[in-house]
Amino acid sequence: MTPAARYASAIAILDIVLAGEPAERALTNWARSNRFAGSGDRAAIRDHVYDVLRARRSLAVAGGGDDGRALVLGLLRRDGIPVDTVFGAGGHAPTALTPQEAQVPAIDPSPAQAADLPDWLWPIWQASLGDQAMACAVTQQQRAGLHLRVNLSRATRQAAQDRLQAEGIASLPHPDVDTGLIVQDNPRRVAGSKPFADGVIEVQDAASQIAMAALPLSPGQRVLDLCAGGGGKTLAMADRMQTPVFAHDIDPRRMTDIAPRAARAGVQIKMVTSQALQGAAPFDLVLVDAPCSGSGTWRRTPDAKWRLTPERLSELNGIQAEVIAQGAALCAAGGLLAYATCSVLQAENDAVVETFVARNPDWHARPPLRLHPTQGHDGFYMVVLQRD
Incomplete structure (x- = not known):
């Protein structure tokens, strides 16, 4: 699939999610119905869908609408990707932008929109997080890293790092917990790695650790x-x-x-x-x-x-x-x-x-x-x- 075709598929999936289907189910159903898509295609489409869902309200402002097409347009604008490399890029790409869509909305988002939270939740979020409310909300707009927990009864953290590195999976020690590793490269290899199969590591966010x-x-x-x-x-x-x-x-x-x-x-x-x-x-x-x-x-x-x-x-x-x-x-x-x-x-x-x-x-x-x-x-x- 071309990069533009991947975005087109993400638009279709997002419209299904916006209609009420859980994101994981919508992605799974799409993959089953489109078996021509390779693992790289499926991973990229999944990333696009989740990137949009993390920042749905602010992207709706940037894209001038709240359907899948407008949200992907907002995503491209936010990330500085030229929109003509996706919309109207031929093949299975989304159709070209209309003159109205091509106009960048001159609208300042409300605090709840900027925080990518429902209006009813924003005051509760503020009361809970105080002066960190907006910073924490903005953090939630970005992808989370992959953290691993080392089973210290099986290996030291350094030994686990060395074994992962031997399989092309680079990691760094987490500074806040002595069992934690932060994956730097090739996170999708972790589940198939020998350290994982041998019980040396488990996938677990550092907060839980x-x-x-x-x-x-x-x-x-x-x-x-x-x-x-x-x-x-x-x-x-x-x-x-x-x-x-x-x-x-x-x-x-x-x-x-x-x-x-x-x-x-x-x-x-x-x-x-x-x-x-x-x-x-x-x-x-x-x-x-x-x-x-x-x-x-x-x-x-x-x-x-x-x-x-x-x-x-x-x-x-x-x-x-x-x-x-x-x-x-x-x-x-x-x-x-x-x-x-x-x-x-x-x-x-x-x-x-x-x-x-x-x-x-x-x-x-x-x-x-x-x-x-x-x-x-x-x-x-x-x-x-x-x-x-």
């Missing part, structure tokens, strides 16, 4: 990851402790990958069903990685930003109140409860913890770990609570 490194863990503790999902944090805790860690998720299907990942990493994870959870308690530490908006990770899942509504945020707050209470009930006397989200919104973080403590005055919270989205990591929040 920083949070797991901050947990007060020690060998011999009974530790439960209550909302384990795919098990990234469970595996990180197990590698650090070198003793078994318990994992549970209300939807067992989310934990399908934990067993093979644990085998590859050489760690022990004990899966616990909902029915067996109470019998397995009490635990010395319970991690509640609560369902949330994911607002700290919207660089990676930008269409989630546009699907979030006030009603859904309220629903999430209810779920968060339930799971923190559930986690507390599973803690041993004097045990620890770690409440975490990958959100930066106060409504999902401090407000949930403050309400829980107000209802349960025998628990007190330590100072929270609060990470804003930066070039170095995603946004994340975690607070450790202890029963008096």
